[in-house]
Amino acid sequence: MSYGMLFNWARPSIYIPTLIGGPTFQLFFFAALGSYATDRSPAYFAIGNAVQVSVLAGVFGMTMAIANERWFGTLPAILATPANRAALFAGRFLPFVANGLLVSIYALIVGIIFLGVRLESSSLAVVGLALLTTVFSCTAIGALQGAISLRLRDGLFGANIIMMGILLFCGVNIPLAELPAWMQVVGHMLPFTHGLQAVREAAAGAGLQQVGGLIGIEFLIGCAYALVAFGLFSLLERSARQNATLDVR
Amino acid sequence: MSALRTARLVWSITWFNVRMLLASEFFVLITFIAPLIFATLGFFLFRSGGGTAGQTLLYVALGTGMMGVWSTTLFGCGGAIAWQRWEGTLELLVSAPTRYDLILVGQTFGAVVFGFYGIAATLVWGVVLFGMPIEATFPLLLPLSLLAAIVSLGSLGMLIATSFVLYRHANALGNLLEYPIWLVTGLLVPLWTLPFWVQPISWLLAPTWGMEAIRGATISAQPPLVAIVMCFVLAIGYYVAARFMLLYVLDKARRDATLSLQ
Numbered sequence: 001m002s003y004g005m006l007f008n009w010a011r012p013s014i015y016i017p018t019l020i021g022g023p024t025f026q027l028f029f030f031a032a033l034g035s036y037a038t039d040r041s042p043a044y045f046a047i048g049n050a051v052q053v054s055v056l057a058g059v060f061g062m063t064m065a066i067a068n069e070r071w072f073g074t075l076p077a078i079l080a081t082p083a084n085r086a087a088l089f090a091g092r093f094l095p096f097v098a099n100g101l102l103v104s105i106y107a108l109i110v111g112i113i114f115l116g117v118r119l120e121s122s123s124l125a126v127v128g129l130a131l132l133t134t135v136f137s138c139t140a141i142g143a144l145q146g147a148i149s150l151r152l153r154d155g156l157f158g159a160n161i162i163m164m165g166i167l168l169f170c171g172v173n174i175p176l177a178e179l180p181a182w183m184q185v186v187g188h189m190l191p192f193t194h195g196l197q198a199v200r201e202a203a204a205g206a207g208l209q210q211v212g213g214l215i216g217i218e219f220l221i222g223c224a225y226a227l228v229a230f231g232l233f234s235l236l237e238r239s240a241r242q243n244a245t246l247d248v249r
Numbered sequence: 250m251s252a253l254r255t256a257r258l259v260w261s262i263t264w265f266n267v268r269m270l271l272a273s274e275f276f277v278l279i280t281f282i283a284p285l286i287f288a289t290l291g292f293f294l295f296r297s298g299g300g301t302a303g304q305t306l307l308y309v310a311l312g313t314g315m316m317g318v319w320s321t322t323l324f325g326c327g328g329a330i331a332w333q334r335w336e337g338t339l340e341l342l343v344s345a346p347t348r349y350d351l352i353l354v355g356q357t358f359g360a361v362v363f364g365f366y367g368i369a370a371t372l373v374w375g376v377v378l379f380g381m382p383i384e385a386t387f388p389l390l391l392p393l394s395l396l397a398a399i400v401s402l403g404s405l406g407m408l409i410a411t412s413f414v415l416y417r418h419a420n421a422l423g424n425l426l427e428y429p430i431w432l433v434t435g436l437l438v439p440l441w442t443l444p445f446w447v448q449p450i451s452w453l454l455a456p457t458w459g460m461e462a463i464r465g466a467t468i469s470a471q472p473p474l475v476a477i478v479m480c481f482v483l484a485i486g487y488y489v490a491a492r493f494m495l496l497y498v499l500d501k502a503r504r505d506a507t508l509s510l511q
Contacts, residue, residue, distance in 0.1 A: 014418045017425035025428035032438045037291070038298035157274040164286040174293045 019099075023053035023107045030173055031115045043118065046111035047203060048172035051134055051196050053107050054100035055163045058138035059145060060156065061096040066146025066233070067155040075150075079237055089230050092146075093139055100135040120205035127202040133215050134195025137222025138166075141191050143229035150236050166192050191225065194218040258347060259355040266359025270325060276363065279324060284317035284367045285374050291437060292379050304468050306381035311467065312437040314368030315460050318361065318402060319430055324423045325360025326406030327413040329353065330498075340509050343499060350407075350495055357406035361399055368463075384467065391466040394473055397480035398459030404487035405455040411494035436460055455483050 030049050031042035069075040078088065111117035119127055145162060149155025166172065169183055170192040176184050187193045195218035198211040208215075239245075270276040291309040330353075333339035343349050375381035385391050413419040432438060433447050434456040440448055451457040458479040465473020502508040 013416075014421040017418075017421040021425040022428065025425070025432065029428045029432045029438075032432060032443065033291075034294060036438050036442050037294040037300065154274045157278055160275075160278050161282070164283060168286055168290055173290060174297060178293065178297050 019056055019103050020106065023049075023056065023103060024110055026053060027107055027110055027115065031111075034173055041116060043111065043116040045173055046115035046117045047108070047200055048196060050107035050111050050117070051104055051131065051199050052166060052170075052172045052192070054104040054135045054138055055142075055166055057096055057100035057103050058135055059142035059162050060159045061099060062092065062139050062142030063146045063149050063155045063159045065092045065096065066143065067149035067152075070150055079241075085234060085237075086230065089143070089233060093136075093143065093226075096139045096142065097132075097135050100139060101132060104131055104135060117203070119203045123202045123205055123207055126206070126208050126211060127199055129208075130195055130198035130202050130211060130215050130218075133218045133222065134192055134199065137191035137195060137218050137225065140222040140225035140229060144225050144232065147229045147232040147236060150233070150240075166190060169193070171196055189221075191218065191221055194221070255351060258351055259358065262352055262355025263359040263362060266325075266356050267363045270321075270360065270363045276321060276325065279320040280317050280364055280367045281370050283320065284313045284371045287316055288313040288371045288374055289378075292375070306375050306379055307384070307468055308464065309437065310371045310375040310381060311368065311464055312460065314365075314371040315436050315456060315463070316431050317367030317371070318364035318398075318459075319434075319436070319456050320423075320427055321364030321367070322357075322361050322402050322406045323409065323426055323430075324420065325363065326357045326410040327419040327423045329356050329360070329406075329410040330414040331419050334509060337509065343508065349499070350492055353407055353410055353491075353495065354403070357410055358399070358403040361403045361406055364402075365395070365399060386469060387466045387472050390472055390477075391463070393477055394462035394466040397462050397477045398455075401455035401459055401480035401484040401487070404484040404491065407491040408487045408494065411491050411498055414498055430454065430456060433457075434460060452479075453483075455480065455487070458483060 027046050027049050030045040034040060034045035035042045069078055108117060108119075112119070141162060142159070145155065145158045148158060152158065165186075168174075169179070169187040170176075170190055171187065172192070176187050176193065176197075179187065194214045198214035198218065201211050201214070270280075288310055291313050292306060295305050295309055330339065333342060342352055345352075372381075372383065376383060413422055416422055433440075433443070433451050434454050435443075435451060436456065440451055440457075458476045461476035462473045462480055465471065465476055499508075
C-alpha cells in the first residue's frame with residue numbers, strides 16, 4: 001500500500017514515460033555515443049545502462065517512499081504507532097527492489113533485441129542473482145537518500161546526484177580502470193560497481209565460482225548502506241521528537 | 250502596445266524567470282551540475298577512443314552544454330503553464346490587459362537563457378580540468394549564432410509550454426524526451442552515424458540548428474550561415490504554431506471552466 005501511495009510515479013501516465021520510455025532512449029543514446037567515441041560494441045554500453053536504469057526505481061522510488069511520508073503529512077501517524085521500525089523500513093524496500101528488477105530486465109530485453117546484447121544461457125541464473133543483488137544495493141542507497149531527505153527541502157536533488165554519480169563512477173559506460181585513481185576509489189565504495197561487473201562477466205558465461213566474490217561484495221555494500229540508512233532514520237526520528245519538528249517542512 | 254513596451258515586458262519577465270530558476274535546486278542541477286557530469290563522461294569516453302585533440306574536447310563541451318540547454322528548455326517550458334495553475338496566477342495573467350503570449354515568451358526565454366549558462370559552465374570545466382583550448386574560427390559570427398540558438402529554442406519552448414499543458418504530467422513527458430532529442434539532434438553523436446530516417450526529424454528540431462550554428466562559429470571551417478537562417482525560420486514556425494495552440498488551449502479552458510483547475 002505504501003508503494004502505491006508514496007511513489008509518485010506509480011501510475012501509467014507517469015510510469016510509462018519515466019520508467020519505460022526514458023530508459024529505452026538512455027540505452028540507445030549511450031550505445032550510439034559509446035560506440036562512436038570508442039571502439040567498443042553497443043552491447044557493452046547497453047548492458048551497463050540496462051543495469052543502471054534500475055536507479056530510477058531504487059533510488060528515486062525509495063527517496064519518495066521515505067521523504068513523502070513527511071510531505072504528505074503521514075509521518076507523525078506512522079511514528080506514533082508502536083510498529084517495529086525495522087519491519088516498517090524493510091516493508092518499504094521490497095516493492096522497489098521488484099520494480100527496479102523489472103525495469104532492468106525490460107532494458108536488457110531491449111538491449112538483446114536492438115543492441116546486440118547476448119546472455120549465455122548457461123549462466124542466466126547467475127546474471128539474475130547479480131542483477132538482484134545490484135538492485136538491492138541500489139535501493140539501499142536510495143533508502144539512505146530517503147532518510148537524508150527527511151531534513152531537506154528537495155530530496156530528489158540528491159537522488160539525481162546519486163543517479164549521475166553511478167553513471168560516471170561505477171563503470172556503466174567507462175571501464176573503471178580508465179578512470180583516475182580517486183574516481184576508482186569512489187566507484188568501489190558505491191553500489192553498482194561490483195554488481196555490474198558481475199553481471200557483465202556472467203553475461204559472458206562466467207559461473208558463480210568466478211563472480212560469487214563480486215556478488216558477495218555488492219551484497220555487503222548494500223547491507224552497509226541499508227544499515228546506515230536505518231540508523232540515520234532512527235536518529236532523525238529521535239531528534240525530530242526531541243525538537244518537536246516531526247511535522248515541520 | 251508599442252514595440253519598446255513589448256520588449257521591456259518580455260525582458261522583465263525573462264529576467265524574473267531567470268532569477269526564479271536560480272532559486273530552484275532542480276534547475277541548478279540540470280543546468281549546471283548535469284552538463285558537467287555529462288561533459289566529464291564525454292571527455293573520458295572520447296579520450297578512451299583516442300580523441301584527445303582540442304577540437305574534440307570543444308566539441309564535447311559544446312554538445313554537453315547544449316544538452317543542459319535542452320533539459321532546461323524541456324522542463325522549464327514544459328511545466329510553465331502548469332506552474333501558473335498551481336500557483337494560482339494563471340487566471341490573473343490570462344485576464345490581464347497584456348497579451349498572454351508575450352508573458353509566455355518572456356517565461357520561456359527565461360528558461361532558455363538560464364540554460365545557456367550551462368554552456369559557459371562546461372567550457373570553463375573543460376579548460377580547467379581537461380586543458381581544453383578555447384577558440385573560434387568565426388568569432389564575429391559567434392554572438393549571432395548564440396542569439397539564433399536562443400531565439401529558436403525559446404520559440405520551441407513556447408510550443409512545448411502550450412502543448413505539454415494538455416498532458417496532466419508534463420514532467421513525465423520531460424523525462425521521456427530528454428535522451429531522444431539529445432540523440433537525434435546530433436549534440437554528441439554526429440547525425441551521419443544514425444539511421445537515415447533520423448535526419449529529416451533532426452531538421453525540424455531547434456537544437457540541431459542551434460548546435461550547428463554554435464559549432465560552426467567555433468570549430469567548423471565553413472561559416473554557419475545556413476544554420477543561423479534555419480534557426481530564425483524555425484523560430485517563426487514554432488511561434489506561429491505555439492500561438493495557435495495557445496488560443497486553442499485557452500479557449501478550451503474557458504469553455505470547460507478549467508482554467509484554474511489542475
